[in-house]
Each structure stands twice: as structure tokens, then as C-alpha cells.
Amino acid sequence: RLTMADIYQNVRIPTSNDSVYKDECLYSFDSPLSENGLFICMSTFHGVGKDHVARHCHLNPGKNIFLHISRRRIPVPVDPNVEPTRVTKMAIGVEGGFDANGPKRYTFEERYAIYIHPSVIIPYPDQASTLPEHVKQSADAIIAAESAFLKEERALMNTTWNGEIRQESKHAQTLEQLNNGRKIPPNGWKCEQCDLKDNLWLNLTDGAILCGRKFFDGTGGNNHAVDHYYKTRYPLAVKLGTITNKGADVYSYDEDDMDDMVEDPNLAIHLSHWGINMMKMEKTDRSMADLEIEINQKYGEASMIEEANSKLQPLYGAGKLFIETTCI
Numbered sequence: 001r002l003t004m005a006d007i008y009q010n011v012r013i014p015t016s017n018d019s020v021y022k023d024e025c026l027y028s029f030d031s032p033l034s035e036n037g038l039f040i041c042m043s044t045f046h047g048v049g050k051d052h053v054a055r056h057c058h059l060n061p062g063k064n065i066f067l068h069i070s071r072r073r074i075p076v077p078v079d080p081n082v083e084p085t086r087v088t089k090m091a092i093g094v095e096g097g098f099d100a101n102g103p104k105r106y107t108f109e110e111r112y113a114i115y116i117h118p119s120v121i122i123p124y125p126d127q128a129s130t131l132p133e134h135v136k137q138s139a140d141a142i143i144a145a146e147s148a149f150l151k152e153e154r155a156l157m158n159t160t161w162n163g164e165i166r167q168e169s170k171h172a173q174t175l176e177q178l179n180n181g182r183k184i185p186p187n188g189w190k191c192e193q194c195d196l197k198d199n200l201w202l203n204l205t206d207g208a209i210l211c212g213r214k215f216f217d218g219t220g221g222n223n224h225a226v227d228h229y230y231k232t233r234y235p236l237a238v239k240l241g242t243i244t245n246k247g248a249d250v251y252s253y254d255e256d257d258m259d260d261m262v263e264d265p266n267l268a269i270h271l272s273h274w275g276i277n278m279m280k281m282e283k284t285d286r287s288m289a290d291l292e293i294e295i296n297q298k299y300g301e302a303s304m305i306e307e308a309n310s311k312l313q314p315l316y317g318a319g320k321l322f323i324e325t326t327c328i
């Protein structure tokens with residue numbers, strides 16, 4: 001007779017190094033929104049739809065414990081008094097494509113259970129008291145984990161912007177940097193014109209530290225960095241908190257009639273002018289890619305697409321849309 005410890009012996013707690021495939025079945029298009037939900041193997045963290053659970057267990061002997069995720073979409077009534085905003089966001093894995101007939105907002109309700117193939121269902125967390133501690137920890141960690149798809153998306157987004165590879169700024173080789181004696185500390189920054197302490201941009205020409213644009217949902221900054229550009233025409237700014245030894249978010253207010261995220265191959269030199277050693281910096285603020293993904297998650301699926309005339313570009317794969325964004 002199997003003891004409870006034997007049954008659950010292969011259940012692992014995912015770490016940040018594990019990829020948790022909780023968006024879509026490995027073998028079909030089933031997702032947590034599908035009628036039967038999605039089953040996440042608590043050993044391999046692979047997600048499978050109902051029809052593929054038996055196959056997964058056959059291929060992975062002893063790995064028959066799953067976290068079942070079932071998600072329901074609940075439409076939120078649209079307030080006709082609220083202006084649709086200009087800023088639109090990338091939509092990851094939009095199911096059924098893009099609805100151009102108007103913004104639809106949703107909230108999501110998720111239900112969980114531990115499923116022991118082939119026959120036992122334990123509602124979670126309602127009956128969590130019947131489970132060993134490491135199984136509860138595994139379930140909680142899977143629920144909290146960033147999905148493998150979002151991880152890949154973030155990695156991709158960090159080298160691209162609006163689906164395009166970031167281009168070298170036309171100012172990168174000739175950027176003027178003033179010798180005004182300013183040195184930027186490695187942390188503890190604040191906007192020079194307001195009290196904001198994050199979403200801050202360092203102008204690479206004069207070393208001014210100013211806050212970013214206000215986002216369409218009211219978060220973000222007070223536009224001090226962009227206002228500074230219109231006064232000075234100093235074109236390049238780097239987002240403080242995104243600087244690491246691998247690079248940083250660099251924004252150009254002046255790239256051939258547009259403003260855009262850019263590459264600055266001389267970034268290390270431009271930062272050292274202000275006393276910043278790029279090799280010693282660590283990430284402390286959200287990158288623009290992080291923010292897009294966050295907003296995407298916050299507003300859910302197609303709901304963040306608020307402008308029917310948005311430029312939609314297929315990014316890759318069916319149903320994965322990419323929509324132009326304005327950021328700082």
C-alpha cells in the first residue's frame with residue numbers, strides 16, 4: 001500500500017530557475033481558460049490539457065500529481081464616460097484574436113485543485129490541510145510563478161521594442177556631454193522637479209535626473225524628463241534602475257522624426273562621464289519590457305487594446321499580437 005509520502009515523493013517546489021508552463025498545453029491549445037482547464041505537472045511543471053494527462057503520465061512514470069488551474073473570464077462593464085486612451089499595449093496570447101469593436105475589460109477568477117491521476121481531486125486551498133507541506137508549497141509556487149511564456153517574452157522584449165530590434169541611436173557616436181561636475185550616485189535617486197523616486201531617467205548630456213511620462217492608467221511620472229528634452233534638445237536618456245553590466249533602457253527623443261528605445265553602444269562611456277560604473281550596477285527598477293508585460297497582465301488579454309485604429313503587427317505565432325506603445 002502506498003503511503004501519502006510515496007504518492008507525493010516526486011512533487012517539487014519550482015525555483016526561479018524552473019520554467020513553469022502554465023499558459024498552454026504542450027500538445028494542444030488547451031489553456032486554463034479551456035473548458036477542462038489546464039493540468040500543471042508538479043514534478044516537471046509542464047502544462048497539459050485533459051486529453052493529454054494520461055500521455056504525460058505514461059511518458060513520465062511516477063509524475064502523476066498535477067495542479068489543476070481553471071480560469072473564468074468575467075467581463076467588466078465599459079464605462080461610456082471614460083475616454084479611450086491613445087496608449088495601447090502588447091497583448092500576449094490573445095485568445096480568438098483582437099476585438100476591434102471596442103474595448104472589453106475582464107477580470108479573471110481562478111480555481112485550483114490538486115489532481116492525482118487517474119482519480120483523485122483535492123480542491124485547493126479548501127482541502128489543503130490534507131496535503132503534505134511541500135505539496136502546498138509547490139502549488140503556491142506554481143500559482144505565483146511567472147509563466148515560461150512570459151519569461152521568454154520578457155527576454156525577447158529586452159532586446160526589441162515594439163517588436164523591432166532596437167536600433168543604434170544616431171546620437172550614440174556624437175553625443176555631447178557637459179562637464180558640469182555632476183556625479184550620479186549608484187542609488188537613492190529622486191526627480192529634480194518632483195518627489196518621484198522611481199521611473200526616473202538620467203539625461204546623458206547634462207546629467208539631469210527627471211521622471212518619465214504619465215501612463216494612460218494614471219501611473220508613471222510627471223513628464224519632467226520629456227519636458228526637459230523640449231527645453232534643451234538633449235536627446236538621450238537612460239532609465240535609472242535598469243542599468244546592469246549587460247546594458248540599460250536607453251530612450252532617444254530624437255530619432256528621425258520619432259522617439260524610440262535605442263541601442264547606445266557607447267553607453268558604458270556615457271555613464272562613466274557621470275560617475276556610473278555600469279559593470280557594478282544592479283537592476284532596481286522595472287524595465288520598459290517589464291512594464292509592458294505588467295500592464296498586459298493587469299488589464300488582461302485583449303482588454304488593454306483601447307484603440308481600434310492601433311497598428312497591429314503579428315509578432316510570432318497565431319494570436320500573439322503586438323501593438324505600438326508610447327512610453328516615456
Ligand SMILES: [Zn+2]
Nearest residue numbers: 041044046056
Ligand atoms: Zn511533463
Ligand SMILES: [Zn+2]
Nearest residue numbers: 191194211224
Ligand atoms: Zn518629476
